[in-house]
Amino acid sequence: MKVIEAHGLVKRYGPVTALDGVDLEVDSGEFFGLAGPNGAGKTTLLRILTGQLAPTGGEARVLGIDPARQPLRVKAAVGIVPEVESPPSYLTASEYLYFVGRVRQVPRLQEAIDRWLRFFDLEEARTTICRDLSKGTRQKLMLAAAFIHGPDLLFMDEPFINLDPIHQRRLKDFLLEYSAAGHTVFMCSHLLEIAEKLCDRVAIIDGGKIIAQGSIAEVRREDRDLETAFLRLVGERR
Amino acid sequence: MSYLVRLMLKEEYRMHSTYSSRRMFLMFPVIVTLFSFAIGVTSQRLLEATPLSEAIMFLHLSAFLYGLGVGAFGFLGAQYLERRHGQRNYVVTMPAILPMSFRRTFLGMYVRDALFYIALVLLPMVIGLTLSVPFTGFRLTSIGFLFLAAIVSFLVGMSLSFLVSTLYMRSRLAFGVAVGAIAAAFAAYGLFHILPIETILPGLAMHYGLPPFAQPGTQALVAGLAGGGLIAACVAGALLLVPDQYEPRSAPAEAEALPGIDARLGIAREYRILLAKEFVDLKRSGTVAKMFFSFVTPLIFLSFTAWFVRNGLRVPVGFNSVFYGAMVGFFGVLLYNWLNNVDAMDYYATLPVSVPTVIRTKLLAFLVLTTGISTAFVVGVSALNNDMRLLWLALPVMFITSVYMVVMTAYLTGLRTNSFLFDPAVLAQFSVLAILPDLGLTILSFTVDRDPVYTVGGIILVLVVLTAATMVLYRGIDGKWGRHEFTE
Numbered sequence: 244m245k246v247i248e249a250h251g252l253v254k255r256y257g258p259v260t261a262l263d264g265v266d267l268e269v270d271s272g273e274f275f276g277l278a279g280p281n282g283a284g285k286t287t288l289l290r291i292l293t294g295q296l297a298p299t300g301g302e303a304r305v306l307g308i309d310p311a312r313q314p315l316r317v318k319a320a321v322g323i324v325p326e327v328e329s330p331p332s333y334l335t336a337s338e339y340l341y342f343v344g345r346v347r348q349v350p351r352l353q354e355a356i357d358r359w360l361r362f363f364d365l366e367e368a369r370t371t372i373c374r375d376l377s378k379g380t381r382q383k384l385m386l387a388a389a390f391i392h393g394p395d396l397l398f399m400d401e402p403f404i405n406l407d408p409i410h411q412r413r414l415k416d417f418l419l420e421y422s423a424a425g426h427t428v429f430m431c432s433h434l435l436e437i438a439e440k441l442c443d444r445v446a447i448i449d450g451g452k453i454i455a456q457g458s459i460a461e462v463r464r465e466d467r468d469l470e471t472a473f474l475r476l477v478g479e480r481r
Numbered sequence: 482m483s484y485l486v487r488l489m490l491k492e493e494y495r496m497h498s499t500y501s502s503r504r505m506f507l508m509f510p511v512i513v514t515l516f517s518f519a520i521g522v523t524s525q526r527l528l529e530a531t532p533l534s535e536a537i538m539f540l541h542l543s544a545f546l547y548g549l550g551v552g553a554f555g556f557l558g559a560q561y562l563e564r565r566h567g568q569r570n571y572v573v574t575m576p577a578i579l580p581m582s583f584r585r586t587f588l589g590m591y592v593r594d595a596l597f598y599i600a601l602v603l604l605p606m607v608i609g610l611t612l613s614v615p616f617t618g619f620r621l622t623s624i625g626f627l628f629l630a631a632i633v634s635f636l637v638g639m640s641l642s643f644l645v646s647t648l649y650m651r652s653r654l655a656f657g658v659a660v661g662a663i664a665a666a667f668a669a670y671g672l673f674h675i676l677p678i679e680t681i682l683p684g685l686a687m688h689y690g691l692p693p694f695a696q697p698g699t700q701a702l703v704a705g706l707a708g709g710g711l712i713a714a715c716v717a718g719a720l721l722l723v724p725d726q727y728e729p730r731s732a733p734a735e736a737e738a739l740p741g742i743d744a745r746l747g748i749a750r751e752y753r754i755l756l757a758k759e760f761v762d763l764k765r766s767g768t769v770a771k772m773f774f775s776f777v778t779p780l781i782f783l784s785f786t787a788w789f790v791r792n793g794l795r796v797p798v799g800f801n802s803v804f805y806g807a808m809v810g811f812f813g814v815l816l817y818n819w820l821n822n823v824d825a826m827d828y829y830a831t832l833p834v835s836v837p838t839v840i841r842t843k844l845l846a847f848l849v850l851t852t853g854i855s856t857a858f859v860v861g862v863s864a865l866n867n868d869m870r871l872l873w874l875a876l877p878v879m880f881i882t883s884v885y886m887v888v889m890t891a892y893l894t895g896l897r898t899n900s901f902l903f904d905p906a907v908l909a910q911f912s913v914l915a916i917l918p919d920l921g922l923t924i925l926s927f928t929v930d931r932d933p934v935y936t937v938g939g940i941i942l943v944l945v946v947l948t949a950a951t952m953v954l955y956r957g958i959d960g961k962w963g964r965h966e967f968t969e
Contacts, residue, residue, distance in 0.1 A: 295830045295966055319833035329827045333765040334758065338739040345743065345754040346832050370735055372765060389831070 244271045246396055246427050247292060251301035254287050254451075261287040263451035264301065269429060269444075271395075274422040276442035277431045278469075280477055284451040285431040286326050286400055292429070293323050293398050306396060319347065322389035326400040326431075328381040332374035336365050336384050339373060340391055347392040359387035362417075363410065379405045386414065396427045403434055415441060439469040449477050482592075485585065489572050489593040497903055508905040510605035517609025522616050534694065537627075538678060541634040541685040547602070548638020551594050553646040587723045591643055591716060595636060603631055626691040633708040634684030640715035647722040683708035735765065755834070755842040756849075762823045763846070772819045772850070779812050780858055802863040802875035803926035803940065809855045810882025811919050817847055817887045818898040826896065829967040836962045840891050847887050855879055871929065874937065877944060878922060885947040885954075889914050892954040895962045918947055 247269035254262040262284045269275045279285050290296040292305055294314025303310055310317040330339045337356060344352040360366050363383035368376055373384065382405040389397065397418075403411050418441060422428055432438050438445060439459055446456040455462050455476050459469060466472040498506040520527070528536065573586045607628040610619060641663065649656040669676035679686035683704045688694070690701030743757040763769045787800040820843045829839060859879050863872050893911055894901035901907045921943050929936045 290830075293831070297964065315833045315835055318831065323831035325827070325831055327827065329825060331758070331762065331828055332824045333762045334739060335735050335737065338735075338737055338761070341737075341739055341743075342754060342758055343832065346834060370737070372735055385828075 245269065245304075246271045246273075246306055247275075247429060248304040249288075249292065249301065250303070252288065252291060252298050252303060253300035254284070254291060254296070255299045260451050262291070262298070265448070265451070265453055267446060267453060267456070269427060271427055272422065272425045274418070274428045274441055274443045275430070276438040276445040277429070277448060278433065278435060278438060278445060278473060279448035283448045285448055287451075288448065289398055289400050289429070289431055292317075293321060294318055295323075320394065321396045321398055322392065322394040324385055324389045324397070324399040324402050328378060328385045328405065330373040330376075330381055330384050330388070333372055335370050335372050336360065336368040336376065336380075337370065339384060340387060343388045344391050349392045355391050359391055362413070363387050379407060379410075382406060383410060394426075397421070397429065399428065399430045401432055401434075402430065403432065403437055411437075435468075435470045435473055445469070447473060447476055482585070482589065485572070485589040486592050486596070489589050490597060492572055493593055493597050505905055506903065509903065509908075510601055512905050512909070513602055513605035514609040514612070517606040518612050519609075521610045521613025521619065524613075524617060534689070537688055538685060540627075540631065541682050541688065542678075544603070544631045544634040544684070545638040545682055547598075548635040548640075549642040550638075551598050551635075552591070552639030552642030582725060584720045584723045584725075587647075588716070588720055591639070591719075595639060599632060599635070603628065603635060606631075620692065623691075623693050626688065630684045630688035630691065632684075633687055633705065633712075634682055636712045637682065637684060637708060637715075640712045640719070643719040644715040644722075647719045650724065651722050679704070683711060738764075749845060752838070752842050752845055755839065756845055759820070759823075759842060759846040763820075763850075766823050768819055768823050769850075772816050773854075775815050775819065776812060776851070776854065779815070780809065783808055783812075784862060800866075801926055801929060802859060802866070802868045802871040803878055803929060804923055805862045806859050806875035806877075806879035807882050807919055807922035807926065809858055809879045810884075810886050811915065813847065813851055813855070813883040813887050814890050814898075814915070816851055817843065817890050820846055821896050821898050826967045836896060836965045836967065837959045839967075840895060840958055840962060843896070844887060844891055848884070851883060852880070855883060874929075874940065878926075878940065881944045881947050881951075882919070882922065885918070885951045886915060888951045888954050888958075892958055892961060895965065896967075918943060 245268050247267065249265050249267040252262050252265040252267075253260070265284070265288060267288075277285050277288065287296065291298050292303055292310055294305075294310035294317040297311050305317050306320050308316045308320065330336075331342075334342060337360065340356045340359060341352065343349075344355060349355050360369060363386065365380065365383055365387065368380050368384070373381060376384065382402075386399075386402060389399070402414065406414065415437070418428055422441075422443075428441075430438070430442070442459060444456070444458050445462055446453050447462065448454065455472075462476075463469055463472045466475060494506075531539075573583075573590055575581065576583045576586055607624055610624050610627070611621065613619065614621065614624075645656060645659045645663070648659055666676065666681050670678050670681060679689060686704035687701050687708060690699075690704055691697055695701075739757055739761050742760055743754050746753045746757050749756045763772075783805075787804075826839065856876065856879070859875050860872065863869050863875060890898060890911070893907050893914075902911065922940065925936050925939045925943070929940075
């Protein structure tokens with residue numbers, strides 16, 4: 244079953260074309276990675292798929308919902324980890340999870356808050372307001388906020404950036420288990436080594452166009468790893 | 482330094498022009514020019530009611546207050562440095578990673594805003610007056626002196642604000658003492674008459690020593706030098722107070738307040754958790770105090786002006802409770818603006834919450850915060866003026882005008898009130914929608930004793946129209962802001 248479908252997605256910002264006819268499909272239970280150079284359109288695509296941005300053209304379906312027409316339904320159904328870790332400045336870590344849980348109507352909320360604070364070692368930050376948290380701690384909090392309602396589909400924009408090796412490993416293990424349980428992950432990342440280890444399929448985007456898409460082996464072809472394939476594919480276009 | 486100021490001016494211009502468009506932004510000084518031209522052309526009639534010296538005093542007072550508003554770099558800089566603007570960042574924060582000092586960028590900010598706002602407001606105002614010369618016969622030299630003196634008043638306000646707000650970065654006690662001293666100076670002028678206003682506003686003293694009031698001489702020179710000295714001293718003091726290394730104030734660990742407040746707000750139904758968060762934000766960010774002062778200060782200023790017109794100028798204007806009710810409603814806009822400036826809202830983009838829902842939450846917060854204080858003010862002023870007989874009318878006027886003003890502002894500006902009010906198209910709509918009903922209510926309030934039946938009927942009619950307009954605008958919020966995103 245397709246949980247993400249995009250057909251001919253276009254996004255223009257004035258004279259700049261950020262997405263130029265993107266076609267994409269992701270199956271249920273897949274771990275899908277999106278890689279591309281800076282400014283290639285990764286974040287724009289993720290924001291359109293999660294209803295944060297309206298496309299200029301084309302259409303998309305996420306869990307059968309059109310994110311351009313029903314952005315709130317998409318946001319309610321999925322978990323989103325944004326590119327910039329920006330929880331509200333004046334709530335404590337624990338209050339932010341409470342806030343997100345109440346907005347998302349999470350049952351047994353306190354249990355869920357305690358679970359994710361423990362998972363990311365955020366117990367010490369529980370009573371600190373987010374403005375005073377370190378960048379990495381804020382990133383962990385944004386991850387916890389995206390997981391708290393147990394969504395079937397996760398959208399993550401550079402989730403490993405700012406995390407220390409301990410929490411990178413913990414997050415990788417969690418995401419592999421999550422995917423193995425039949426849930427879907429859509430991840431934008433520059434960290435190709437991680438993407439190669441975690442993803443079932445990847446797409447490479449450059450200049451707003453998908454230039455390669457398939458399983459890791461299909462994209463890699465003769466190259467020794469995904470990074471070499473990425474450099475070749477993007478390099479050919481320069 | 483000049484390259485830094487040039488860069489900051491470009492940054493300011495680009496920031497303002499993104500709120501609407503470059504063309505619309507450049508319309509702003511054109512509108513100021515036209516407005517000033519209109520005032521110039523009708524000045525003969527205006528001066529029949531208000532003597533020139535008093536009109537000039539109000540102009541300097543306005544320039545000073547405008548400068549006070551512009552120059553609060555201590556607050557603004559702290560906000561930039563703490564990155565409370567979501568994904569946006571500014572040149573002023575660059576010393577954190579470049580070999581340059583915060584003093585330099587703060588001075589750059591001061592010079593930038595002085596140039597920017599003189600060019601945006603004061604210069605177009607002078608051009609408008611100059612264009613009116615064929616109709617008014619104003620002397621060009623007098624207009625030139627007015628420009629010079631108004632710049633001094635504006636810069637005194639800006640510099641004082643710069644100093645006091647940077648003082649806040651170092652010590653809240655010292656900040657309180659400084660604010661108290663400024664308030665005491667104005668009280669010495671307004672309440673106790675022991676200090677002439679020219680002593681507080683050297684720009685005004687300078688102007689009184691120049692044509693058309695007097696021939697240029699020692700008085701103007703001394704006042705000009707005093708103004709220049711005050712500006713230099715305040716800026717130097719402010720720069721000394723800007724820290725070399727900026728460290729945000731660390732808040733102590735907070736007890737969990739959100740669940741408790743959430744539990745108590747059952748009446749707010751689907752807005753409950755969002756409203757609870759607003760209250761926690763307001764308390765912890767210190768915005769409640771800023772809101773209180775920015776609401777109470779104009780009310781005190783208004784009461785003083787009314788008192789001054791009645792007792793000082795002995796003009797028989799019938800300021801009554803209904804007038805105060807209408808004015809209190811008007812000032813509510815300032816509070817709505819504060820509610821939108823507490824924190825960046827990027828995180829909402831990842832949650833199933835729409836922009837109209839957050840706007841409605843802010844409106845609810847506004848109602849909870851202001852209803853009590855507005856009512857207390859109108860009742861208090863009525864009691865002080867022995868005017869309780871009109872309270873039955875003044876309170877509905879206050880309540881309906883407040884709700885109308887804030888809903889209208891929310892409809893026009895969404896969650897970015899400050900930014901959108903720089904868009905001339907929005908500003909023009911706002912001016913018409915705000916000033917027309919308030920003017921109508923003010924004029925009607927003055928005639929309440931002369932013709933009570935017709936006046937009360939007229940006021941009720943205005944209130945019915947405002948209520949209907951409020952409902953239309955409130956329903957329109959969904960249509961206007963439903964497709965907008967938090968990160969735009």
